[in-house]
Amino acid sequence: MNATNRTVVVTGVGATTPLGGDSATTWEGLVAGRSGVRALTEEWAADLPVRLEDLPVRIAARAAVEPADVLPRPLLRRLDRSAQFALIAAREAWADAGFTAKAGEDEAIPAERLGAAVATGIGGVTTLMTQYDILKDLGARRVSPHTVPMLMPNSPSAHVGLEFNARAGVHTPVSACASGAEAVGYGIEMIRSGRADVVVAGGTEACIHPLPIAAFSNMMAMSKNNDAPEAASRPYDAARDGFVLGEGAGMVVLESAEHAAKRGARVYCEMLGQGLSADAHHIAQPEPEGRGIAAAMRHLLDTTDLKPEQLAHLNAHATSTPQGDVAEIKALRQVLGEDLDHVAISATKSMTGHLLGGAGGVETVATVLALHHRTAPPTINLDRLDPEVDADVVGAEARQLPSGTIAAINNSFGFGGHNVVLALRTV
Amino acid sequence: MAATKEEIIAGLADIVNEIAGIPNDEVTEEKSFTDDLDVDSLSMVEVVVAAEERFGVKIPDDDVRGLKTVGDAVTYIAEHQS
Numbered sequence: 001m002n003a004t005n006r007t008v009v010v011t012g013v014g015a016t017t018p019l020g021g022d023s024a025t026t027w028e029g030l031v032a033g034r035s036g037v038r039a040l041t042e043e044w045a046a047d048l049p050v051r052l053e054d055l056p057v058r059i060a061a062r063a064a065v066e067p068a069d070v071l072p073r074p075l076l077r078r079l080d081r082s083a084q085f086a087l088i089a090a091r092e093a094w095a096d097a098g099f100t101a102k103a104g105e106d107e108a109i110p111a112e113r114l115g116a117a118v119a120t121g122i123g124g125v126t127t128l129m130t131q132y133d134i135l136k137d138l139g140a141r142r143v144s145p146h147t148v149p150m151l152m153p154n155s156p157s158a159h160v161g162l163e164f165n166a167r168a169g170v171h172t173p174v175s176a177c178a179s180g181a182e183a184v185g186y187g188i189e190m191i192r193s194g195r196a197d198v199v200v201a202g203g204t205e206a207c208i209h210p211l212p213i214a215a216f217s218n219m220m221a222m223s224k225n226n227d228a229p230e231a232a233s234r235p236y237d238a239a240r241d242g243f244v245l246g247e248g249a250g251m252v253v254l255e256s257a258e259h260a261a262k263r264g265a266r267v268y269c270e271m272l273g274q275g276l277s278a279d280a281h282h283i284a285q286p287e288p289e290g291r292g293i294a295a296a297m298r299h300l301l302d303t304t305d306l307k308p309e310q311l312a313h314l315n316a317h318a319t320s321t322p323q324g325d326v327a328e329i330k331a332l333r334q335v336l337g338e339d340l341d342h343v344a345i346s347a348t349k350s351m352t353g354h355l356l357g358g359a360g361g362v363e364t365v366a367t368v369l370a371l372h373h374r375t376a377p378p379t380i381n382l383d384r385l386d387p388e389v390d391a392d393v394v395g396a397e398a399r400q401l402p403s404g405t406i407a408a409i410n411n412s413f414g415f416g417g418h419n420v421v422l423a424l425r426t427v
Numbered sequence: 428m429a430a431t432k433e434e435i436i437a438g439l440a441d442i443v444n445e446i447a448g449i450p451n452d453e454v455t456e457e458k459s460f461t462d463d464l465d466v467d468s469l470s471m472v473e474v475v476v477a478a479e480e481r482f483g484v485k486i487p488d489d490d491v492r493g494l495k496t497v498g499d500a501v502t503y504i505a506e507h508q509s
């Protein structure tokens with residue numbers, strides 16, 4: 001059980017996103033080029049301490065399916081919205097991987113060999129604010145006893161671990177918008193190092209609330225294209241003006257190839273590994289030349305079996321901010337050289353918005369399905385490619401990927417200068 | 428006016444239904460909150476706060492530990508309501 005460098009594969013996917021309540025609907029939406037961004041409504045603002053017209057940003061990519069329509073009421077009272085999304089996506093991924101009961105009860109996986117690595121960038125921020133309002137308005141006695149287990153950032157991971165009886169370890173890497181990808185990377189390492197045979201991994205976020213909106217907006221990070229919500233998230237387009245806040249979760253079931261073969265599981269693709277680095281540049285600004293991103297790419301190439309000539313697809317971080325989108329492409333060109341020319345680049349945030357800590361999870365699911373279906377999703381709203389983007393960005397129409405063995409990478413970068421690059425390959 | 432025993436049981440059933448999702452008719456006097464009604468120690472605090480509000484009683488934390496069954500709570504509320 002102490003094997004190292006074991007091959008890790010993906011055997012299950014699950015998601016609940018602005019495009020759909022499961023991974024299949026989300027994938028359909030991505031391939032069709034649907035936008036999940038909508039205008040925020042008076043109804044949404046009704047219970048909030050702010051008038052809608054006072055917000056500088058009045059658009060967001062809210063989840064297509066409300067957790068309240070899927071989960072029983074007692075669970076909704078005990079789980080922050082971020083944990084609700086995580087649980088919904090994790091249940092789908094678990095069933096998709098062919099497990100029929102929790103670890104230990106399903107004989108295919110003992111509880112001691114199952115892990116969970118589920119991240120969030122922000123944690124239970126809406127729980128904190130709701131309970132603060134209760135404290136002010138109704139008094140200390142009325143503050144929910146579930147507040148702390150709801151707002152702690154490891155709550156989604158802990159609930160996923162409880163749901164499936166994960167006893168090998170339950171973890172929550174936190175690195176802002178790189179959190180979800182870092183969790184998937186952590187899951188890969190848990191299996192590589194022999195700590196677990198199966199890990200449920202991914203990311204979740206739920207912070208569409210006036211406070212984060214005002215805060216991100218005051219950082220000049222968000223699109224203010226309030227009049228045209230569906231056109232607001234436009235990575236790589238010359239007229240992009242910031243990201244659009246999204247919510248939801250994406251999860252994968254990672255498994256050692258040996259374990260998957262033994263139980264006859266369907267395998268989507270191989271997870272080759274991760275490249276990591278940090279910018280050490282600025283708390284929130286991307287390093288303009290993408291040096292940190294390039295370092296993560298080099299770490300990936302140095303430590304995995306990824307062959308640049310096999311790279312056919314990239315799910316870019318590309319959040320639609322003026323600086324970040326260009327820095328990422330510069331870094332890729334610097335490291336991959338001419339090999340970047342045969343990489344079909346998709347910026348799925350053009351459709352889902354930016355799910356922050358959930359992005360790495362949802363985009364890992366999207367990359368897994370892109371390899372599985374050999375289809376690179378479109379990048380919508382790309383009317384005029386920024387001349388500084390010297391790369392092959394998939395435009396309005398989805399594109400077929402080549403046959404044979406192909407590889408893909410999924411990039412996620414976070415405030416704080418965290419860079420995570422994941423590599424995947426067809427089997 | 429003080430609530431009758433039947434009214435207290437009905438009120439607790441509403442509360443337990445809201446918090447734990449247990450059907451009202453399953454909330455009967457002999458049932459244990461923890462073992463039968465899916466009310467863990469955290470949710471028990473929610474039940475107590477809701478009961479305090481509904482029946483106009485104060486249930487100090489030290490007394491909550493003694494409320495194992497629905498019947499225990501009914502007796503406590505009946506004795507302490509104003």
